[in-house]
Amino acid sequence: MTHPTHPAKLIVVHGSMFAGKTEYLIARLRQAAVEGRHVKAFKHAIDNRYDPTHLVTHTQDRFDAVPVSGAAALLEQAVGADVVAIDEGQFFRHELIPVVQTLLNRGVEVIVAGISNDAWGRPFEPLPQLIEMADEVVTKQSPCRVCGAPSPYTQRLSPVDTLHMVGGLDDYEPRCAAHFTPLPGPPERR
Numbered sequence: 001m002t003h004p005t006h007p008a009k010l011i012v013v014h015g016s017m018f019a020g021k022t023e024y025l026i027a028r029l030r031q032a033a034v035e036g037r038h039v040k041a042f043k044h045a046i047d048n049r050y051d052p053t054h055l056v057t058h059t060q061d062r063f064d065a066v067p068v069s070g071a072a073a074l075l076e077q078a079v080g081a082d083v084v085a086i087d088e089g090q091f092f093r094h095e096l097i098p099v100v101q102t103l104l105n106r107g108v109e110v111i112v113a114g115i116s117n118d119a120w121g122r123p124f125e126p127l128p129q130l131i132e133m134a135d136e137v138v139t140k141q142s143p144c145r146v147c148g149a150p151s152p153y154t155q156r157l158s159p160v161d162t163l164h165m166v167g168g169l170d171d172y173e174p175r176c177a178a179h180f181t182p183l184p185g186p187p188e189r190r
């Protein structure tokens with residue numbers, strides 16, 4: 001399954017919400033498809049904000065994606081792909097790390113997009129671990145909604161009781177460090 005001209009590698013694209021991570025993912029997938037490589041995109045089944053079977057950008061661009069219940073299901077469904085893309089990698093939590101390693105060992109190119117920092121301002125795992133493993137890291141930061149500076153943080157504007165950060169788009173804004181206010185009292189990791 002190893003593509004002779006494309007050695008296995010891991011690309012991580014991370015940043016705040018609204019920063020163009022999914023746009024970037026789709027562009028890479030389209031380029032790989034043009035090169036004749038077999039691409040497969042995945043999203044977590046809990047991420048159904050726009051469309052359960054497509055990656056969808058904030059500008060409504062779309063790319064076919066397979067919804068999966070978790071990292072193990074992703075690995076099963078990835079058989080035969082030369083390039084595997086995973087949107088919103090934080091939804092897969094730590095189980096994503098060994099699955100990405102297994103795909104790399106199979107010779108697959110893996111592209112993971114995800115949010116850098118959670119609503120409490122902490123690194124959003126497993127993105128930090130994946131960034132350490134990555135051959136290529138792309139940072140996407142949208143302008144702070146208050147001052148326009150590049151924003152590594154995603155401000156939650158309404159109360160939240162889970163770590164998933166799934167919510168309406170109106171619940172979030174990109175914010176720079178100066179204008180980011182972490183949510184009080186992180187919930188226990190579940």
Ligand SMILES: [Zn+2]
Nearest residue numbers: 144147176179
């Ligand atoms: Zn700011």
